Amino acid sequence: MIQVEHLTKKFGRIVAVDDISFKVKKGEIIGFLGPNGAGKSTTMNILTGCISATDGKAMIAGIDILDDPAKVKKMIGYLPEHPPLYGEMTSREYLRTVCDLKNIPRSERKEEIPLVMERVGITDISGRLIRNLSKGYRQRVGLAQAMIGRPPIMILDEPTVGLDPGQIIGIRNLINDLGKDHTVIISSHILSEVQAVCERVIIIAEGKIIASDTPENLSRHLFGTNRLFVSVAAEREAVEETVKSIPDIVEYQIEEGEEAGAVTVKMKAAENADIRKAVFSAFAAANQPLLMMRPIDMSLEEIFLDLTRAEVEI
Amino acid sequence: MIAVYKKELKSYFFTPGAYIFMGAFLFIAGLLFSLQNIFTGSSDYASFLSSLIFIFLLVVPILTMRLFTEEKRQKTDVLLLSSPVSISGIVLGKYLAAVTVFLLTLIITILYPTFLGFHGRMDWAQIWGTYIGFFFLGSAFIAIGTFLSEVAESQTSAAILTFCGLLASWVIDYIRSFVPMSSMAGAIFILILAGVAIAVFQSKAQDWRISALAAIVAVVVVLILFIITPDVLYGLISKFIAWFSLTSRFQRFSMGILKLDAVVYYLSFSAFFLYVTGNRIENRRWS
Numbered sequence: 001m002i003q004v005e006h007l008t009k010k011f012g013r014i015v016a017v018d019d020i021s022f023k024v025k026k027g028e029i030i031g032f033l034g035p036n037g038a039g040k041s042t043t044m045n046i047l048t049g050c051i052s053a054t055d056g057k058a059m060i061a062g063i064d065i066l067d068d069p070a071k072v073k074k075m076i077g078y079l080p081e082h083p084p085l086y087g088e089m090t091s092r093e094y095l096r097t098v099c100d101l102k103n104i105p106r107s108e109r110k111e112e113i114p115l116v117m118e119r120v121g122i123t124d125i126s127g128r129l130i131r132n133l134s135k136g137y138r139q140r141v142g143l144a145q146a147m148i149g150r151p152p153i154m155i156l157d158e159p160t161v162g163l164d165p166g167q168i169i170g171i172r173n174l175i176n177d178l179g180k181d182h183t184v185i186i187s188s189h190i191l192s193e194v195q196a197v198c199e200r201v202i203i204i205a206e207g208k209i210i211a212s213d214t215p216e217n218l219s220r221h222l223f224g225t226n227r228l229f230v231s232v233a234a235e236r237e238a239v240e241e242t243v244k245s246i247p248d249i250v251e252y253q254i255e256e257g258e259e260a261g262a263v264t265v266k267m268k269a270a271e272n273a274d275i276r277k278a279v280f281s282a283f284a285a286a287n288q289p290l291l292m293m294r295p296i297d298m299s300l301e302e303i304f305l306d307l308t309r310a311e312v313e314i
Numbered sequence: 315m316i317a318v319y320k321k322e323l324k325s326y327f328f329t330p331g332a333y334i335f336m337g338a339f340l341f342i343a344g345l346l347f348s349l350q351n352i353f354t355g356s357s358d359y360a361s362f363l364s365s366l367i368f369i370f371l372l373v374v375p376i377l378t379m380r381l382f383t384e385e386k387r388q389k390t391d392v393l394l395l396s397s398p399v400s401i402s403g404i405v406l407g408k409y410l411a412a413v414t415v416f417l418l419t420l421i422i423t424i425l426y427p428t429f430l431g432f433h434g435r436m437d438w439a440q441i442w443g444t445y446i447g448f449f450f451l452g453s454a455f456i457a458i459g460t461f462l463s464e465v466a467e468s469q470t471s472a473a474i475l476t477f478c479g480l481l482a483s484w485v486i487d488y489i490r491s492f493v494p495m496s497s498m499a500g501a502i503f504i505l506i507l508a509g510v511a512i513a514v515f516q517s518k519a520q521d522w523r524i525s526a527l528a529a530i531v532a533v534v535v536v537l538i539l540f541i542i543t544p545d546v547l548y549g550l551i552s553k554f555i556a557w558f559s560l561t562s563r564f565q566r567f568s569m570g571i572l573k574l575d576a577v578v579y580y581l582s583f584s585a586f587f588l589y590v591t592g593n594r595i596e597n598r599r600w601s
Contacts, residue, residue, distance in 0.1 A: 048396040050395040051599045070400070073398040085388065086325065
């Protein structure tokens with residue numbers, strides 16, 4: 001559905017996107033993951049035809065964007081980083097204007113607009129001026145704009161940024177729902193977010209793709225089971241002794257826990273070692289109840305360090 | 315294009331933009347009309363319209379300042395660029411919306427000569443001629459404003475730039491009478507123009523051989539012209555400036571003469587500025 005080959009974009013001397021290639025199949029939900037300024041938005045802007053690439057090709061459904069921009073643009077619904085809203089219009093007027101811009105026949109509009117408004121949940125506020133809406137509603141009006149005309153491809157740039165947790169879940173459900181009959185690309189700088197909705201994750205840093213895999217594989221590769229965080233209801237010294245008795249642990253750090261009478265331990269084992277069972281048995285044998293045990297997530301920065309290092313080693 | 319046009323017209327009437335423009339235009343026009351025609355009992359409406367053209371300096375910036383700057387501020391330019399509308403459609407839609415607001419305002423002023431018509435005989439042919447000229451002149455000014463609103467970053471700077479731009483096209487006629495007329499001055503002027511053109515070419519293409527060749531050709535051609543027919547170069551600067559004088563072409567309209575060349579001039583002037591506007595948007599996509 002989407003095919004990108006050796007795409008490069010330079011802003012003066014700055015290389016924003018550096019020779020990236022990827023493919024997206026029909027019906028896939030893809031996540032672009034990367035820190036701010038990695039080139040996610042630039043790539044999306046190129047795919048939607050807002051800016052042109054310095055070099056390389058971007059094909060949508062087999063058509064080069066430069067060959068037939070109008071046709072390609074009609075197939076894409078785009079929610080940019082800042083939702084492009086006209087503050088002086090109400091949501092309904094705004095969506096009508098979007099219908100005009102996307103050339104949607106009058107007969108379809110009557111059904112289309114209420115349907116989309118219902119789906120993103122803005123029916124109640126459709127008569128209010130967009131400028132008076134809260135951030136969450138604006139985001140949803142922006143999303144409605146992208147959905148108008150049922151484009152087969154949806155490109156959503158940081159769709160949940162600035163929303164409260166309830167709204168984030170709402171938008172995620174909506175994206176999952178969209179994924180059933182659309183090809184979706186979303187971008188984010190939050191790992192858990194892409195994990196929650198995407199079938200495949202493309203990690204971008206400094207304009208380059210550094211990894212592309214399913215979230216499961218990435219987590220296996222990234223998180224491993226060698227770093228654990230446990231909370232134990234026991235004395236500090238006793239805990240330290242137990243930890244020392246577990247083989248494979250190379251590093252540990254014990255701190256007073258937030259709960260009274262409990263301590264927390266961060267421990268690290270050798271690469272690729274699964275110490276979860278060993279940890280459980282050791283504490284159980286010492287009669288020190290485990291209150292909690294979870295793997296330690298890497299922060300995005302650590303992931304990038306890790307991945308870029310891996311690349312160098314290969 | 316029609317979608318952008320409709321959207322832009324909506325924006326004009328949903329925001330104070332169109333009302334401020336109409337209010338300012340009709341207030342100034344009404345004031346001048348009362349002073350020139352009502353109080354003096356004059357039925358010379360064409361000369362009223364001619365004296366009204368200074369109004370563009372004040373009201374065109376109000377009309378055009380928000381066209382592109384507001385899209386940039388609200389980041390809605392992305393919506394236009396990512397929707398299946400061509401860039402020329404965007405520019406033309408916006409320009410025509412501004413022209414429509416101007417035309418509507420102009421239609422309201424037709425009340426004035428109608429009132430005068432109750433009390434005296436009016437030269438309607440002359441009035442229509444002046445109106446047509448007035449409309450095309452205004453449209454050309456709006457094209458300049460459209461372009462400058464694309465250049466500027468904020469509404470305020472767009473308004474100030476447009477005011478200055480229109481003022482420049484306004485004083486051009488006065489400047490004309492002060493420039494040197496001799497053939498020598500004409501020759502030097504051509505060389506300066508050629509120099510600027512070559513410098514621009516050199517900075518874009520970076521090919522000094524072609525630039526040097528062009529420079530030599532320019533000098534030789536000017537020298538030959540200067541030696542053989544110096545008359546061609548006489549008063550050249552003044553003629554050159556006259557190309558850019560919008561207001562001088564208006565005079566014939568107010569005499570009731572409908573000259574096609576003036577209409578074509580205004581239309582091509584507008585088309586040029588709209589083309590440059592579209593070009594700038596296109597260039598920004600690539601840079």
